[in-house]
Amino acid sequence: MCSPRLTIDSCKPACGWKSNLRQSGATGQLTICGKDDKPLSAAEADRQASSCSATAGNGFLCSAYQPRPVSETLSYGFAITDGIENCCKCFELQWIDGPASGKKVQVQVINEGGNTENNSRQFILLTPGGGVGPNDKGCSTQFGYDWGKQYGGVEKAEHCVILPDSLQGGCYWRWNWAKGDINGWNVEYTQIQCPEQLTSISGCRA
Helix, strand or coil: CECCEEECCCECCHHHCHHHHHHHCCEECCCCECCCCCECCHHHHHHCCECCCCCCCCEECCCCCCCEECCCCEEEEEEEECCHHHCCCEEEEEECCCCCCCCEEEEEEEEECCCEECCEECEEEECCCCCCCCCCHHHHHHCCCCCCECCCECCCHHHHHHCCHHHHHHHHHHHHHCCCCCCCCCEEEEEECCCHHHHHHHCEEC
8 A cells, every 4th residue: 555646847757768678677668758749769769868867858758648537437647666677567556545535547657766665665646737846857948837836736726727738638637537636645556467558658568
């Protein structure tokens, strides 16, 4: 059991380098976008430094990596979790409390972060308007805009309009599908086979 958090920072994720994918045993090349939000070629995606690095490369997180509902009780999305060996693996998270209790989200891991304590894994769901976290350079470089609080993001659905048009759908997902802030609600999770709906966006498989 764990309590997922929300964030999206527009930085090139750790799984975007082939050397990291080799450590995880994943195949393919994680899709990375340039500043224009258009996918880079596989070679360029691997070569480009992160937009959040000191060298300010042209490696950005694509806007396609945002949550989307499939039904009233199931959504697809992407996540961060601890351990580079988890690159491109998929997990199903089911909320056991909070307004989203009983609902599930199937996520593919595309970045490393969070922690694992007492055999409980932390997941950070990539959610526009969920806060940019410690790496605020990527979003401001790519889009500008007001992103809400650095930690926590926008405070209600009405504030999603301050985000770029291409990211507002993922912001509304938090409030309209999950019915609230999500941070702190507990989930149970299990590893699953990745849905084609996720791998077709990411370009990688574990």
